[in-house]
Amino acid sequence: MNNNNIFIEKLRSAGLRPTIQRINICKVLFDRKKTFHFTINHLKTLLQEKTDQKISQATVYNTINALTKKGHLKEISINSEKNYFDTNITSHHHFYNESTKELIDLQDSDIGKINIKKPLPGKKIKSIEVLVKVANNN
Amino acid sequence: MNNNNIFIEKLRSAGLRPTIQRINICKVLFDRKKTFHFTINHLKTLLQEKTDQKISQATVYNTINALTKKGHLKEISINSEKNYFDTNITSHHHFYNESTKELIDLQDSDIGKINIKKPLPGKKIKSIEVLVKVANNN
DNA sequence: CTCTACTTTAGAATCATTATAAATTACACA
């Protein structure tokens, strides 16, 4: 229950009213040590498991979209099949394990510095992200 | 009309029967000098413009999926809004212009070598791709 | 406490994509 205040502040700072539903979503998303990768479906399942309160599908979508827009979540596109979100909102790299469909964060130190050699007149770089696809040596 | 034979061979080599519809799709996709990035919608529009023959939506999807499966096209996921395909099937990097929603291929020489420092026991690297998001300095 | 704007909700609507099943076509082989 202690963390609730943190979540309430997080929501408030993003201009979102702290409702029971949104706080429950925050609990599932942010009450963990490692960063969390999820799909909407995965999140819906976890919410059902971990929470007494019912929560409608529309609210899950609305809240995740709001959190993403406000910068508390990051959207990650690996392929067209699944749309992932990430609680690590910094610009960072990923491993995607094609065998297990697992997505893993990489530290910047795991990949040497990347330098873009091409000149970009009139353009600003917003992010540079590397996706390393791996498969198990079955 | 000359190129049709090339397309027929391309389709045959992928185990696909060369039908009028598939040849028309090949014309739109491959009869160009630069690599081509497109969404299914974009392709459907171009097919309507450039071709007399009607082609059903299902055939467009079936053919693009078949060509992708056979390795003549590459799927590229930038965000959940649009699913892109690329006629450049090599492992390569991209610029995505968030202002114009344009996707541009990068040469390997445009980006310094990327070395993965993290050990990957029991895993094989399938691809390493960089996505550089840029925006116009309005 | 009360009012109003924001939020939630169930269900409908939409959009992209895939499945279905009947009509058509490619092409191997006679």
Place this chain on the structure above:
DNA sequence: TGTGTAATTTATAATGATTCTAAAGTAGAG
């Protein structure tokens, strides 16, 4: 050059993810 069969195309239906709608409920300023 026909013919039969399996592949292909097609219109349409089905599916799945996401968004919209409008009514009921709630947060929080005053």
